[in-house]
Amino acid sequence: MKLLFDNESRSNKKMIGKGLAIVLHENEVDVYRNHEYIETKQIKSSFEKRLAVVQLVNNYGAMKNRLAEVFDISRQSIDNWLNSFEKNGALGLINNTKDSWKKNPHRFKGNKSKELEQNRLEVKQHEQQKEIKRKAEQELELFDSSELTPEPIKTDAYSDVYNFEDNRYAGSMLLMAMMEHLYHFNDLSAKVYDSQVAFLYLFIQMHILEIDSIEQLKVIQKHEFGRVTGMSKLPSLPNVWKEVHQGANAAKVDGFMTDIFKHQAINGLVGLDGLALDGHFRPYYGKEKLRSGYFTQRDKMMPGETQMFLHDDSGRVVYFETQEGKGDIVKTLKKASEYVEGLNNGQKPLIAIDREVWGVKNFIYLSGLRIVTWQKHVDAKKLEEIDIKMFKTELTKNGKTWKLYEDTKDFTDKDKNKINLRRIILHNTANKKRLSMVTTDREEDKLVIADTILNRWGSNENTFKYTKERTQMHYNPTIRILNESSNQEIANPVYIDKNKELQKEKKTLAKTQRTIGKIPITQNKDEKLRKNQHRDDLNAKVLMLNQKIETIKNELDNIPERIDIDSIGGNKYKQLDHEGINLWSLCGSVFWNSRKELIQRFEHYLPDFRDTIPVLEALIKAPGRIKSTSDSLLIGLETQETPRYKSAQIQLLRYVNSLNIKINGKLLQFSWKVSN
Numbered sequence: 001m002k003l004l005f006d007n008e009s010r011s012n013k014k015m016i017g018k019g020l021a022i023v024l025h026e027n028e029v030d031v032y033r034n035h036e037y038i039e040t041k042q043i044k045s046s047f048e049k050r051l052a053v054v055q056l057v058n059n060y061g062a063m064k065n066r067l068a069e070v071f072d073i074s075r076q077s078i079d080n081w082l083n084s085f086e087k088n089g090a091l092g093l094i095n096n097t098k099d100s101w102k103k104n105p106h107r108f109k110g111n112k113s114k115e116l117e118q119n120r121l122e123v124k125q126h127e128q129q130k131e132i133k134r135k136a137e138q139e140l141e142l143f144d145s146s147e148l149t150p151e152p153i154k155t156d157a158y159s160d161v162y163n164f165e166d167n168r169y170a171g172s173m174l175l176m177a178m179m180e181h182l183y184h185f186n187d188l189s190a191k192v193y194d195s196q197v198a199f200l201y202l203f204i205q206m207h208i209l210e211i212d213s214i215e216q217l218k219v220i221q222k223h224e225f226g227r228v229t230g231m232s233k234l235p236s237l238p239n240v241w242k243e244v245h246q247g248a249n250a251a252k253v254d255g256f257m258t259d260i261f262k263h264q265a266i267n268g269l270v271g272l273d274g275l276a277l278d279g280h281f282r283p284y285y286g287k288e289k290l291r292s293g294y295f296t297q298r299d300k301m302m303p304g305e306t307q308m309f310l311h312d313d314s315g316r317v318v319y320f321e322t323q324e325g326k327g328d329i330v331k332t333l334k335k336a337s338e339y340v341e342g343l344n345n346g347q348k349p350l351i352a353i354d355r356e357v358w359g360v361k362n363f364i365y366l367s368g369l370r371i372v373t374w375q376k377h378v379d380a381k382k383l384e385e386i387d388i389k390m391f392k393t394e395l396t397k398n399g400k401t402w403k404l405y406e407d408t409k410d411f412t413d414k415d416k417n418k419i420n421l422r423r424i425i426l427h428n429t430a431n432k433k434r435l436s437m438v439t440t441d442r443e444e445d446k447l448v449i450a451d452t453i454l455n456r457w458g459s460n461e462n463t464f465k466y467t468k469e470r471t472q473m474h475y476n477p478t479i480r481i482l483n484e485s486s487n488q489e490i491a492n493p494v495y496i497d498k499n500k501e502l503q504k505e506k507k508t509l510a511k512t513q514r515t516i517g518k519i520p521i522t523q524n525k526d527e528k529l530r531k532n533q534h535r536d537d538l539n540a541k542v543l544m545l546n547q548k549i550e551t552i553k554n555e556l557d558n559i560p561e562r563i564d565i566d567s568i569g570g571n572k573y574k575q576l577d578h579e580g581i582n583l584w585s586l587c588g589s590v591f592w593n594s595r596k597e598l599i600q601r602f603e604h605y606l607p608d609f610r611d612t613i614p615v616l617e618a619l620i621k622a623p624g625r626i627k628s629t630s631d632s633l634l635i636g637l638e639t640q641e642t643p644r645y646k647s648a649q650i651q652l653l654r655y656v657n658s659l660n661i662k663i664n665g666k667l668l669q670f671s672w673k674v675s676n
Contacts, residue, residue: 012024014066014070015066016056016062016063016066016067016070017061017062017063017066018033018060018061018062018063019033019034020032020033020056020060020061020062021033021035022056022070024070027042027043027044028040028041028042028043028044029041029043029052031056031060033060038060041055041056047093047094049071050081050093051085051090051093053067053071053073053078053081054081054082054085054093057078057082058082058085064078064079065393068394069392074394074396075393075394075447076394076395076396081093154190154664154665155186155190155195155197155230155664156195156198156230157186157197157198157201157230157231157663157664158230158628158633158663158664158666159230159664160227160232160628161628161629161630162627162628163627164625164626164627164634164636165224165227165625165626165627166224166623166624166625167224167227167228167623167624167625167626168221168224168623169205169209169221169224169225169227169228169623170228170622170623170624170625170626170635170636170637171619171620171621171622171623171624171637172205172208172209172228172620172621173228173626173633173635173668173670174598174619174620174635174637174652174653174656174670175208175591175594175595175598175620176201176204176205176208176228176663176668177656177659177661177663177668177670178594178595178597178598178656178661179204179590179591179594180661180662180663180668181656181659181661182264182267182269182593182594182597183260183263183264183269183590183594184263185200185204185590186663186664188256188259188260188263189256191259192252192255192256192259193247193250193252193256196243196246196247196250197230198229198230198231198243199240199243199244199246199247200247200583200587201229201230202229202234202240202243202244203477203583203584203587203588204229204587204590204591205225205228205229207471207587207588207591207592208591208620209621210470210471210472212472212475213472213475213477214237214240214241214244214477215237217234217237217240218237220234222234227626227628228626230664244477244478244580245478247583248477248478248480248577248579248580248583249579251579253578253579253582253583253586254582256583256586257582257586260586260589260590261318261319261339261343262343264318264593265318265340265343265344266343269316269593269597270312270316270317270318270593271312271313271314271316271318272312272318272340272343272344272347272349273344273347273349273350274312274313274349274350274352274448274451274452274455275310275311275312275313275318275340275349275350275351275352276310276311276313276351276352276353276452276455276456276463277308277309277310277311277329277332277333277336277351277352277353278308278309278311278353278354278456278464279306279307279308279309279326279327279329279332279356280306280307280309280464280473281293281294281295281296281302281304281305281306281326282304282305282306282307282473282474282476282581283295283298283302283303283304283474284302284303284304284305284479284576286479286481288303288481288574289303289571289572289573289574290303290304290305290324290325290485290573290574290575290576291303291305291324291325291326291485291487291573292304292325292326293305293306293325293326293327294326303325304325305322305323305324305325305327305576305578305581306322306323306324306325306326306327307320307321307322307323307581307585308320308321308322308323308327308329308332308336309463309464310336310340310351311456311463313452313455314596314600315463315466315596316592316593316596317589317592317593318340319336319339319340320585320589321335321336322578322581322582322585324485324487324573324575324576329353329356329357330357330362330365330366333351333353333357333366333369333371334365334366334369336351337349337351337369337370337371348369348370349370350370350371350372350441350444350448350449350452351369351370351371351372352371352372352373352452352453352455352456353371353372353373354373354374355373355374355376357371357373358373358376359413360411360412360413360417360418360419361413361415361417363411363419363421363438363440364417364419366440367419367440369440370439370440370441370444371439371440371441372437372438372439372440372441372449372452372453373437373438373439373453374435374436374437374453375423375436375437375438378436380434383425383434383436384434386405386425386434388403388427390405391403391404391405391425391427392404392405393405393446393447395426395447395450395451395454397450397451397454397455398454400428400429400430401428401429401430402426402427402428402429402450402454403426403427403429404424404425404426404427404446404447404450405424405425405427406422406423406424406425406446407422407423407425408420408421408422408423409421409423409438411438421438421439421440422438422439422440422441422442422446422449423436423437423438424436424437424438424439424446424449424450425437426450426454437449437450437453467588467592470592470595471588471591471592473585473588475584476576476580476581476584477580477581477583477584478577478579478580478581479576479580480576480577480579480580481574481575481576481577482574482575482576482577483574483575484572484573484574484575485572485573485574485575486575487573488564488565488566488572488573489562489563489564489565490562490563490564490565490568490570491561491562492559492560492561492562492563493568494559495556495559495560495561498552498555498556498559499556501552502549502552502553502556505545505548505549505552506549508545509542509545509546509549512538512541512542512545513542515538516535516538516539516542519532519534519535519538598616598652599612599613599616601652601655602615602616602648602652605647605648605651605652606644606645606648607644611645615640615645615648615649616652618640618645619637619639619640619649619652622637622638622639623637623638624636624637624638628666629666631665631666631667632666632667632668632669633663633666633667633668633669634669634671635668635669635670635671636670636671636672636673637649637653637670637671637672639672646672649672650672653670653671653672656668656670657669657670
């Protein structure tokens, strides 16, 4: 029996977990388990080295982080090799060469990391969908199994029968089909609004065709637009407004939102971990007195409301809510986490959030959650002092390579509140800059935590800028004022004035102390300190200022920071009705998530991912012809002339046809040949 220490010294031993050890030679590596020799693997070429690493993980359960240290490679590289091997076997591990695409047709083309990341996302979403469905079926007390697939409900939508008609908006039916496939939107909406669903399809089509307001419907072709919204003809604007206000007056949006969010969670349409929460401010330009928030586009405080959106790691909308003024992102964070936890059978989500949540009191309030945010008030010099050798873990994200180091840090506020948090420091290998983040999570791997926040605030910044480019996020179809806001608290003017007085005295004190420091200290011939009347006067002034500052502080302690507006007789704050804006945003979210699904599918059909969105949008906005029978809707679309674009568009239409999608009981089928 060959033992580890028969012929090798202890210094050559490298432990790699699970009782495994390896001894490296120039072109090979010996593998041992519990000091007993198992086999020798060749590592002469890079291919053999990759294959050896993959086999050590797959066959023996070696720890990836220890293998990364032994072979001086990154943990991300090992994950890439494992994914390549799983998809294409050993051929997927062959290095890139000039003619490798001829020798190895199975190897990844283009950016391997991007393809692997896409594959991981698909696998993750597929596994999430399977797991969520399994748990949902087991826990009937949480979700009724009938909610997984709603019972079909007949409405008046798309009920007309007609022969082929030219329609300049025919391509929009492609997104409508995907929306029906994912959400069963006709059934869910009819369950809440009975047969009054026409205004919802109107909102959906406005998002698809980038119609920013109901007033813009003046310039569309009413008959053709009516066909794609399920009506024989779009009504006149007064009647459109009437239907929209009837839908808003029904006050059913909360239940509708709950049904949509629950449906997409149960069916795995959105991720429920690695989320990001951020607020989007909607300004109000009316005359009523509303609470204000910060409007970044105009760099000023304005009256309005804030919508808090929760997105998954692919940018899909998981949840949102509307709040007056700037909103309370800390309370929303807790509410959103608990909401997702309920949808995910008790599993708390990891949520990335901006620095707005910073504060020891906030962290204590959120200590039971799993959040990650950028560290505020960072001492850059102290970060630079950390030895680069401490950064042993590597992460590649958004085309940048980061090295990671983790420690813990105590944070204390002015009220002596204290909390200890995990801190993860990122070192950018390109520009040598360092960033710091903190998390309340105690167990998750630092790679996952760093990936979650970089996914949101890396080169991508956030989903809002992309959503705003594609759809009108600021639009509110029903701007209605409720009587009064439930929150009438304001900053106490007396407290503000007294605090200003305190800051003024502090500045005077600092200036006086600086002046004293500039007066030279001299001595008499007997070496005693020479008196200086000016310095003595200034020292007396310092004593007086300190006494005054203490007096003001004591007064501030007895003055409330916030008071009710009634106590000063001011005009009360009004509140906007959120029914209409939530309906518009909910339709926008369903549209956005359905479009994301189409984009993800369409990427498979084009050689260059940069063509995906432009070519897909061209198909969505393509003219064509529509025919409606008693049991089907037939849509013929004009495809593009460029061969590779046309081929990709046809493949997508074939895929959609294979799903056998029905809308209000009618089968949707697409053709790339416009029928006569």
